[in-house]
Amino acid sequence: MRRLYLLGLFLLGGCGAQAPVDIPSPLEIEKLEFEVDTSLPLVQQAYSIESESVCEKHNGRWQRVGRQQQYACILDTRDGGKACSSNKECEVGCVVANSEAVAGEHTTGICLENTDLFGCRAYVSNGVVEPTLCVD
Template sequence: MRLYLFIIILILAGCGAQPPIKVPDPIDIEKLEFVVDQSLPLVQQAYSIESEEVCAKYDGTWRRVGRHQQLTCVLPTKDAGKVCANNSECEVACVADNTRSSEGDKVTGVCLDNTDLFGCKAYVSNGVVEPTLCVD
């Protein structure tokens, strides 16, 4: 009888319990979902956001953009409307009023007010209007 008991104990010992798997706390998961890498350029930050809740936390607007009407977060810029002569002077881009200016005109542009790059825009580079670019 002792032999059988010894064999059963050896078998059970061989099965051994595995160390518990650390399951993340729901609060930790929620924190991960709400973190946006703010060292990235603003447009990349916007495209890294995958939910309406996170978008709202960063004062963005969750909306459909482009021809495919993909839901995305559109973040506001801090320098909206600031006078500029080059994209490097803005968080997102420097644009000209493409209804009043043509390619090659010397102009002062303004910084975009958000991260939505869809539509037709005349970007300004070194104080000169570039060809209008339309993004679907």
């Protein structure tokens, strides 16, 4: 009988109430939806934004992009149009300024003006044109 009593106590001990979970209020949830981690690179910031209202709050444009025409937040760069010789010199990327440039050629590029990476572009790396990259 004592064994049954101890077994019952053991089993009932596992049925105790769970520690309360803090459930965020609707106001706290709304605040989280409007926050963007500005320590991330600009492209990651843009793609972490999932609503038009948050996009507009961060001075972006909510528009359809790519072949699938899904909405995304497009953020402008601060260095768009600046001369560059490599992606590391730009917030988003360094692309050829001259549409006549071919892969392997030495050239100077320009920094992309925004976070819209769709389309075909030739990037510049260490002053050299990379093969054209197309993003659908």
